[in-house]
Amino acid sequence: MSVTVLKPGLLSTVQDGGRPxxxxxxxGRAGAMDVPAWRLANALAxxxxxxxxxxxxxxxxxxxxxxxxxxxxxxxxxxxxVGEVTLPPWTACHLPAGSVLQLGGxxxxxxxxxxxxxxFDVPPVLGSRSSDLHARLGHEAGRAxxxxxxxxxxxxxxRGPDTTQSVHAACWGLDPQPWFDFALEPITLLRGSHxxxxxxxxxxxxxxxxxxxxxxxxxxxxxxxxxxxxxxxxLELISEAALPGTVxxxxxGQPIVLTAExxxxxxxxxxxxxxxxxxxxxxxRRPGDAVCFRHGSLEDAIARLxxxxxxxxxxxxxxxxxxxxxxxxxx
Amino acid sequence: xxxASIQFEPFAEDALLLxxxxxxxxxxxxxxxxxxxxxxxxxxxxxxxxxxxxxLLRFDPLAWRDANTADPHQALERAVRSALGATxxxxxxxxxxxxxxxxxxxxxxxLADVAxxxxxxxDDVIARHVTADYRVAMLGFAPGFPYLLGLDPxxxxxxxxxxxxxxxxxxxxxxxxxxxxxPDQLPGGWQxxxxxxxxxxxxxxTPPSLLGAGxxxxxxxxxxxxxRHLEAEQRA
Numbered sequence: 001m002s003v004t005v006l007k008p009g010l011l012s013t014v015q016d017g018g019r020p021x022x023x024x025x026x027x028g029r030a031g032a033m034d035v036p037a038w039r040l041a042n043a044l045a046x047x048x049x050x051x052x053x054x055x056x057x058x059x060x061x062x063x064x065x066x067x068x069x070x071x072x073x074x075x076x077x078x079x080x081x082v083g084e085v086t087l088p089p090w091t092a093c094h095l096p097a098g099s100v101l102q103l104g105g106x107x108x109x110x111x112x113x114x115x116x117x118x119x120f121d122v123p124p125v126l127g128s129r130s131s132d133l134h135a136r137l138g139h140e141a142g143r144a145x146x147x148x149x150x151x152x153x154x155x156x157x158x159r160g161p162d163t164t165q166s167v168h169a170a171c172w173g174l175d176p177q178p179w180f181d182f183a184l185e186p187i188t189l190l191r192g193s194h195x196x197x198x199x200x201x202x203x204x205x206x207x208x209x210x211x212x213x214x215x216x217x218x219x220x221x222x223x224x225x226x227x228x229x230x231x232x233x234x235l236e237l238i239s240e241a242a243l244p245g246t247v248x249x250x251x252x253g254q255p256i257v258l259t260a261e262x263x264x265x266x267x268x269x270x271x272x273x274x275x276x277x278x279x280x281x282x283x284x285r286r287p288g289d290a291v292c293f294r295h296g297s298l299e300d301a302i303a304r305l306x307x308x309x310x311x312x313x314x315x316x317x318x319x320x321x322x323x324x325x326x327x328x329x330x331x
Numbered sequence: 332x333x334x335a336s337i338q339f340e341p342f343a344e345d346a347l348l349l350x351x352x353x354x355x356x357x358x359x360x361x362x363x364x365x366x367x368x369x370x371x372x373x374x375x376x377x378x379x380x381x382x383x384x385x386x387l388l389r390f391d392p393l394a395w396r397d398a399n400t401a402d403p404h405q406a407l408e409r410a411v412r413s414a415l416g417a418t419x420x421x422x423x424x425x426x427x428x429x430x431x432x433x434x435x436x437x438x439x440x441x442l443a444d445v446a447x448x449x450x451x452x453x454d455d456v457i458a459r460h461v462t463a464d465y466r467v468a469m470l471g472f473a474p475g476f477p478y479l480l481g482l483d484p485x486x487x488x489x490x491x492x493x494x495x496x497x498x499x500x501x502x503x504x505x506x507x508x509x510x511x512x513x514p515d516q517l518p519g520g521w522q523x524x525x526x527x528x529x530x531x532x533x534x535x536x537t538p539p540s541l542l543g544a545g546x547x548x549x550x551x552x553x554x555x556x557x558x559r560h561l562e563a564e565q566r567a
Contacts, residue, residue, distance in 0.1 A: 020389075023380040024367075025532075025540035026470040125534045135474050136515070137534055193340060193348070238355050239471060239478075241380050241387035243343055265382055265471035276344045302344050302392050302403065309393065 001067040003116070005149040009061035009103065012145040013219075014120050014138060015113075016052040019128035023264040029244070030132035033111050033219060033260045033283035036179055036312055037075035041115035043319040044072030044092045044174065051119025051154065052129035054145070056112045058286060060103025061145055063114075067097045069153065070117040076109025076180065076284055082167045091173030092323065096165050108182060110286040121154035134220050134261040170326065174319070178311070181281040184289065188278045188296035188304075192247060192270035194235060202229035206271060207295045211255070215287045220261040222282075224291065228253030235269050242266035245274035245282075259283060275301040277308050332365060332415045339411075341404045344392045349411065352384040355508075357480045359384045360468045364545030366415055368423070373414040377407075381544045382469045383478075425466070427547045430512070430527050432503050433558040434460070438526035445488050445505065445522050457552055459483040460524065465510070465548040475514035475532025475540040479548055482510045494520030501526045503550070514540075528562035 005012075015038060018031020032038035032055055041053050054061070060078050073080055073089045080087040081102045087093050089112075095101065106112060122129050122139040131138035140149070189207065198206065205227050214223030229249055242248070246258045248268035257274060258266070259282070274282055275296055285291055338350040349366065352359045360383055367379045367386055378389040388407065395403035434457045435442040446453045465481035472478075487508040495518065498504070502513040504521035513519060514531035531541045542548065553561070 021378055022474075022539070023378065023387075023389075024470065024544060025538070026472065026474045026476055027539075126539060137474070190341075190343065193342075238353065238383045239469070240350075240382050240385050241342065241346070241348060243346060243387075245343060263471065264380060265469065273343045298341050298344065298404070299402070305344055306393050 001069075001118070001153040003069075003120070003151045003153060004064045004066065005061055005145045005147055005151065006064055006100065007062040008145040008147055008149075009056055010059040011057035011218075012061045013055050013131040013133065014052050014122050014129055014145075014151070015055040015131065016119075016129050017050050018130050018260070019126045019132075019137075022126055023241075026264055027126065027135055027137065028132065028260075028262055028264050030130045030135070030137070030219075030261050031128065032113065032130075034075050034113070034280040036280055036308070037111070038113045038115075039312065039316060040090070040174065040179060040319070041072050041074040041113040042119070043316045044074065044090065045070050045115035046092065046117045046323050047115060047119055047156065049316070051115065052122065053113045053115040054120065056103055056114060058110060059105050060112060060114070062100065062102045065095050065097065065099045065101065067153075069095050069099075071095060071101070072115050073103075073112055074115075074174075074176070074179070075112040076106040077176065078106045078112040079104030085167045087167070088169050088173055090176050092170040094168050096167065099167065109180065109284040111283060116153055118154035118156035121152045132261055133218075134263070172322065174315070181284060184285070184291070185281070186292045186294040187282050188275035188301060189247065189272040189293040190275060190296060190298055190301060192272045194231070194249070194269035195271050197231045197233070197235060197269060198249075198271055199230050199232050202231075205229060206255070207293055209292070211291050211293075213285045213287050213289045213291060214254075217287050218261075219259060220263070221259060222257045222285070224255045224257065229255060229271070231269060237267050237269060239265040239267045240270075242270075243273070245276065245279050246270055247272035247274065257282065275304070277301060277305040332362070332369070334412045334415045337412075337415070339404075339408045342387060345389055347388045347390070347404050347407055347411075348385055349388065350385045355383045355468070355480070357466060360466065360480060364425070364466075367544070369414055370411065374410060382471070425545050425547045426543065427549070428542060430503075430529060430548055430550050431553040431557065431561060432461075432525040432527050432550045433553050433555060434525035436555070438558070439503070439524040441491070441504075441522040442524045445486075445524055448488060449485065451485070456486060456524065459486055460510070461550045461552050465550075467542050467544050467546045467548060469544050470540060470542065473513075473515060473517050474534070475542070476517075477512055477531070477542045477546075477548070479510045479512075482508055484508065486510075488522050490520040491522060494518060498523065499526065501528060501531070503527060526558070528558050528565055530565050
């Protein structure tokens with residue numbers, strides 16, 4: 001069973017939870033930019049959890065499913081059609097063999113996730129199927145999808161004779177509201193090592209002023225436009241660790257927020273760290289979107305992360321139970 | 332290990348930075364590697380990411396609690412100080428790696444410029460580069476890229492004004508007071524003095540990186556014939 005890429009979309013990549021544990025040899029985690037959306041897509045498609053899905057950026061791909069499949073779309077709401085039929089987001093959908101799924105644009109947000117039951121079964125590299133475009137690891141040496149790519153689907157696809165010839169969606173779906181930031185709320189920022197080296201006006205601008213997401217943003221970093229920040233005095237630093245969410249200040253004065261494919265070390269001053277619980281929301285800001293930051297404490301950020309993880313775990317269990325009640329799982 | 336001078340700085344919800352100093356210095360970097368070896372043995376659930384004078388620890392903040400505090404960073408700091416402070420920690424000697432390098436020619440297009448800039452002959456530059464004893468300070472920039480300490484200070488050389496879009500895999504280069512090896516075809520601004528036929532990073536190999544932080548490295552000059560022979564061996 002496989003899926004053929006007819007049109008690749010703007011930047012569509014195979015993503016899972018990434019490859020932790022290799023930063024010491026220069027390999028970052030990569031993985032899905034919006035992790036809760038990726039996990040919920042898997043749950044809705046009937047997967048156990050860490051299967052690879054497609055991360056679509058701004059404009060999705062067109063794919064042909066050679067066999068019947070259960071799929072789900074989450075993250076930024078994306079136009080999705082099979083022929084005349086419009087597919088609802090955040091809902092399990094069944095596609096018959098030969099379906100051509102056309103994914104279009106997103107009115108808001110930046111990244112949508114397409115999960116398929118069985119997962120996109122490309123060969124794992126260092127324990128992950130994630131495409132790291134920066135480090136060139138994963139599907140086809142870490143590149144985005146191209147027309148003609150064949151993506152194998154893992155075991156778990158619908159078995160037995162395909163009795164339904166039509167596309168159909170489950171009669172229930174998830175409310176995206178808690179998992180997608182329609183209102184572009186402020187992003188919580190923890191203080192970075194060099195925050196106190198910013199001059200006073202820059203400290204105030206960082207927490208409160210409106211920035212824009214730069215046009216050249218990608219899976220490695222987003223440049224912030226609209227404001228420049230200054231240090232009290234130039235800092236000469238040696239390379240230290242960097243992580244997704246680290247906000248660096250290069251000499252241009254325009255902050256850079258590192259994201260999923262962040263290099264493992266960096267030499268620029270670190271003025272902030274995006275709270276882990278808000279990274280998925282930041283990942284959904286598209287070039288040109290506004291972004292404001294507010295200061296948060298580490299303690300609050302950990303508490304919010306714990307609350308989010310509990311809510312996500314509950315929801316994942318609930319989705320799995322509901323699919324089983326519906327008879328939508330093979331197990 | 333004396334731990335009073337180590338600064339502990341919360342870096343993120345799941346990350347704690349241990350800072351030993353603010354300088355690039357072989358003795359400080361050796362303390363980093365000693366600390367990482369101890370922590371990997373005593374606290375194996377942590378991920379340790381060494382740099383020149385610091386180590387980043389990644390951990391699960393929802394799992395790290397101790398009896399005294401609900402603050403996972405404080406709990407982890409206590410555990411780390413205790414592990415590093417224990418006396419009589421036996422540490423293995425660093426691994427040693429011999430890196431064959433074909434200097435100059437097409438493999439080291441900047442070697443002649445480097446020699447001229449430093450007022451040395453090409454043979455002097457090669458001799459000084461192979462004589463030194465290097466340590467891998469850290470890996471970064473790209474998978475498997477080693478930043479090496481130990482370069483003869485007379486070989487320090489500014490980076491190129493116009494960085495190359497494509498530096499060939501295996502290129503051995505000088506950037507400022509450091510030397511390094513490009514593991515893959517990458518953009519880069521360091522001065523290219525030679526090339527090794529060895530493969531520095533192979534995601535399918537165990538371990539994937541030929542070099543690890545803390546390893547000792549020595550370069551060995553080889554000729555074109557040996558380069559080709561070793562390159563063919565690597566491909567096999």
